[in-house]
Amino acid sequence: MLSKMATGNGHGEESAYFDGWKAYANNPFHPINNPNGVIQMGLAENQLCFDVVKDWILKNPAASICTVEGxxxxxxxxxxxxxxxxxxxxxxxxxxxxxxxxxxxxxxxxxxxxxxxxxxxxxxxxxxxxxxxxxxxxxxxxxxxxxxxxxxxxxxxxxxxxxxxxxxxxxxxxxxxxxxxxxxxxxxxxxxxxxxxxxxxxxxxxxxxxxxxxxxxxxxxxxxxxxxxxxxxxxxxxxxxxxxxxxxxxxxxxxxxxxxxxxxxxxxxxxxxxxxxxxxxxxxxxxxxxxxxxxxxxxxxxxxxxxxxxxxEEFVDRFLAESSQRLAARHSVFTGRLKQVGIPCLASNAGLFVWMDLRHLLKDPTVEAELALWHVIISEVKINVSAGSSFHCSEPGWFRVCIANMDDETMDVALRRIRALAAKKDMPNKAAGKRKCWQTNLQLRLSSRRLDDFMGIPQIGSPHSPMPQSPLVRAT
Structure with missing residues (x-):
């Protein structure tokens, strides 16, 4: 009774990328109410300068039509x-x-x-x-x-x-x-x-x-x-x-x-x-x-x-300067503390994230091994990061980690969890026997059949790969 668009999966929500978001939504971290919840590091938001914006809004009430002044x-x-x-x-x-x-x-x-x-x-x-x-x-x-x-x-x-x-x-x-x-x-x-x-x-x-x-x-x-x-x-x-x-x-x-x-x-x-x-x-x-x-x-x-x-323009100049300084500080702290435990990141100077290299933690240089590690990070480390295969990266083991969407205290918790992961290099192997206990909460929708439906092309290469080995990604 519905259209092909309504019944299809062109939106792409049946993917590992969005499954990570759902894992966070089902069990969100809170420092007091849920300290063991999932920390959201899959969302590229810039929350580091809201105090600068709030200060401007308080000084310019007429800018809004929902105030006495406006x-x-x-x-x-x-x-x-x-x-x-x-x-x-x-x-x-x-x-x-x-x-x-x-x-x-x-x-x-x-x-x-x-x-x-x-x-x-x-x-x-x-x-x-x-x-x-x-x-x-x-x-x-x-x-x-x-x-x-x-x-x-x-x-x-x-x-x-x-x-x-x-x-x-x-x-x-x-x-x-x-x-x-x-x-x-x-x-x-x-x-x-x-x-x-x-x-x-x-x-x-x-x-x-x-x-x-x-x-x-x-x-x-x-x-x-x-x-x-x-x-x-x-x-x-x-x-x-x-x-x-x-x-x-x-x-x-x-x-x-x-x-x-x-x-x-x-x-x-x-x-x-x-x-x-x-x-x-x-x-x-x-x-x-x-x-x-x-x-x-x-x-x-x-x-x-x-x-x-x-x-x-005075506000704009202040905001741009503060944003740059705070992003630089956050990036330096995050990458520096990862480097201490042997986790490198791609050298970068922009964005709200880092491209984290966990290739050395993979059992094999495959997408399957990358997803196994991603499962562990979601279910045991309790952090939502985004696997490189979701970005069509050709080299398994890279992960995008968003670093500007949380306060310093939450970032400290996230860093402690990631550093603990680095100390347990055999975690993907241990996770294999535990899959059933968390799979009910986090459904990985990457079977070969559903992948065919999503990408609209025959699956070539590994039947479990989340991204096609074909050179083209076709619309459904």
Whole structure:
């Protein structure tokens, strides 16, 4: 009686990535009420500077229409606004984007298109650029949500561009060419390349040469380049973040093929506000995206508050400086204490997470062994981290660990638990006999049959692998 979309699993919740979230939801850590619960380190939230935001809100009560000072604006804000959004909102967001990029580029407020978070922005730009069955090349490892955001309702396919730890996961021209050729051999039309800079899950920034190479590749192939830059303000040490908008100003290129996705979810830590942005240099994309944005507009109340906050440049400067300092301190403490017990992390300088290397704890260099270790971390260590296979990483044993979504005390507890894991290198083997006692609480939905349903392709290689060995990730 329902549609294929309603009865299918295109959203991707039947996966290890979301199972970790469910394990936390069923048994959340609390320092007093549930000290043995699961600590959430699978959610990339930025909670380190809420005191700075709270201080501004207390000093600017008129920014909200739900206060005595701001209630006179209630009627105007509550009434219908057009799809362009409030002029002051678009201006403030464009200015904030400039400051995050070191004032090295300018953004036109008239090219700001609203959407419901980066999730909505990615789907919106996909609808504008590709038809069902077309594909984007996406460097892997990449954010698991892209399998939902880009594919579920649009019919897009993803062709992973395989990158490796041996060169710090650099996106090379040869890797791009190899992925492009695989798509051609499968008779799939490639419409663009999607990159995330700074990277999720790696926490690294792309340098000028890499960005220039990727831009040249897309221009030569006459395909689009979509740049997810939602972690731009999370860079906490050198090298600095370079936007594709800066690179293109120094290149002879077709701007109609370049698009930026942005949001305030990571840089400001406001995911609940659902402020997503599409900034395109293509007039037709801007016009179409603005019409489509009616399906995911940002509320005018939120627009008004954000416009007031981001128009206060003194606040913005203070916030960006504090955020950078606090992220640097958290990153230093976390990676330093892991290093003491022999757990390395990929060298990084951005993001709200680290890419933790537990390859030495695997029984075998396989995805099955990675998932066995992940099971132990969830069920016995009681921490929700994200296995690298969920990010389409080709090398088993890497895990994304979010470090900015908790206070210092909870972080200390998490570190003690991870350090204890490092002292028990045989835990995955011990876990095999205990599986039944926790499997009822944490169902791993990665059987080969369900994987086929999720990915929409035949399973090649290990029947238990959570990610296909096929070069293409197809939409259901």
């Amino acid at each position: 209630v006179d604006s209630f009627q105007d804000i509550a009434l219908f606004q057009d799809y362009h959004g409030l002029a002051e909102f678009r201006k403030a967001v464009a200015r904030f984007m400039e400051k995050v990029r070191g004032d090295r580029v300018k953004f036109d407020p008239d090219r700001i298109v609203m959407s419901g978070g980066a999730t909505g922005a990615h789907e919106l730009v996909t609808f504008c650029l590709a038809d069902p069955g077309d594909a984007f090349l996406v460097p892997a490892p990449y954010y698991p949500g892209f399998d939902r955001d880009l594919r579920w309702r649009t019919g897009l396919q993803i062709v992973p561009v395989q990158c490796h730890s041996s060169n710090n996961y650099e996106v090379t021209r040869s890797a791009l060419e190899e992925a492009y050729e695989r798509a051609q051999e499968a008779n799939i039309r490639v419409k663009g390349v999607l990159i995330t800079n700074p990277s999720n899950p790696l926490g690294t920034v792309m340098d000028k040469d890499t960005l220039t190479s990727i831009l040249a590749f897309t221009q030569e192939k006459n395909i689009h380049l979509v740049c997810d830059e939602i972690y731009g303000a999370t860079v906490f040490k050198q090298p600095s973040f370079i936007s594709i908008s800066e690179i293109m100003t120094n290149q002879d290129c077709n701007p109609d093929l370049i698009h930026v996705v942005y949001s305030l979810s990571k840089d400001l830590g406001f995911p609940g506000f659902r402020v997503g942005i599409v900034y395109s240099y293509n007039d037709d994309v801007v016009h179409c995206a603005r019409k489509m944005s009616s399906f995911g507009l940002v509320s005018t109340q939120t627009q008004r508050l954000i416009a007031s906050m981001l128009s206060d």
